[in-house]
Amino acid sequence: MPQMPYVKPCDADAAVVGGGLVGIAAAIAIAKAGLKVIHLAPVGPVDRRTSALMMPSVDFLRSTSLIDDPSRLGHRLSEIRIIDATNRLLRSPETLFEAGESGLEAFGWNFANQRLLEQFQQRAAELPNLETRPLDVTEFAYGPDQPELTLADGSVLQVPLVVGADGKKSLIRAAAGFRARENGFTQAALVCDLELGRPLGGCSVEFHYPQGPFTLVPAGNNRANLVWIDDREVLRQAQAGGAEQLVPILLNKSQRLFGSITLATPAHVFPLSTISVDRAGSRGVVLVGEAAHAFPPIGAQGLNLGLRDVADLATALQAGSTSTPLWAEKVSFDYAQRRAADLARTGGMVDALFRSLLAEMVPAQALRSAGLWALKLLPSLRQRAFSLGMGQR
């Protein structure tokens, strides 16, 4: 009788590396596709960020039962107000975008990342084919039959499909040989919660300063989530001065439009960078979330894009069959094809927006100003901008 080649049995169908929001959403999606999945999610520091999720992302979370009623977890975003706070020669008009104009109840919802994470963790715990291990991956290698992951306790996992959801400094991206382009910025983002004298209602207010936007996002009652982008050193100094020094700066930056300000949480500073990859999947490995793409938090795109990665991964799994040979390689190839256009379009849009906000050159300022005038005056263009910003496909 001819000898069958020996194939070592695998530990699961898939492993997801990284316990951030995108990693856990991916692990749940894979388990719901009927595969056995191991989620490697070391316990990290509390995620202090908040995320404005556009309606298509909220609909995705609801349709996959990751959340039910968004009002139980987050705050509705029904208006976006843009205020040009520069002293430039060519200033843009103040512009108010209202969701109602497009017949929408809201552009999206604003969530604290930690609350979403806890909700996702509850959902994950309900799935018998999803096992969570609080362990770091220390090594990745392409084994003779399938990818191999070495874990922090020295154990080795062999799985046909590996999902790298391990963030900006992704070990999986580097070790699996994905080509990536990275760009650091001198700007950073300062994040904290504020109590304002007057409520924002459902309106997210963006003050556009020459060094970057200063954005107040509604977080219920008089609370706002602040995302302030500026030079890293300016932010570090503002943070180091404590509430005494920070509050007067914030009052000034918010043009005192919302009355008094008190800090409701400590301020955190996040460095900013861009990361993009040539392909998001290959040889049984796929990259999701910030392992595949990162950019400054302008136009609220990062997590929205990460959830679209998860949606496309679920579609690629449904389209293939895990009983055929090399199924994981086919899924990774299919996933990369599905993600290519969206990753290029969204990355390009955020990059152009960020550069136009910081542009010192008068022609670039003129373009941005003309763009905002056009958006203000032309309803059809505004509709197109809405659907692009919301990531509608």
Ligand SMILES: Cc1cc2nc3c(=O)[nH]c(=O)nc-3n(C[C@H](O)[C@H](O)[C@H](O)COP(=O)(O)OP(=O)(O)OC[C@H]3O[C@@H](n4cnc5c(N)ncnc54)[C@H](O)[C@@H]3O)c2cc1C
């Ligand atoms: C200030 C700020 C505001 C933002 N606002 C918005 C917004 O309004 N809307 C929006 O859509 N997006 C927003 N974003 C972007 C959004 O927060 C991110 O895109 C998203 O949270 C990334 O999730 P992730 O799971 O891909 O990565 P991460 O949250 O970075 O998770 C990666 C995980 O991988 C783990 N890990 C790393 N290495 C390993 C390893 N070797 N083994 C195992 N685990 C590992 C880490 O511990 C971590 O838990 C914002 C970002 C910032 C900085």
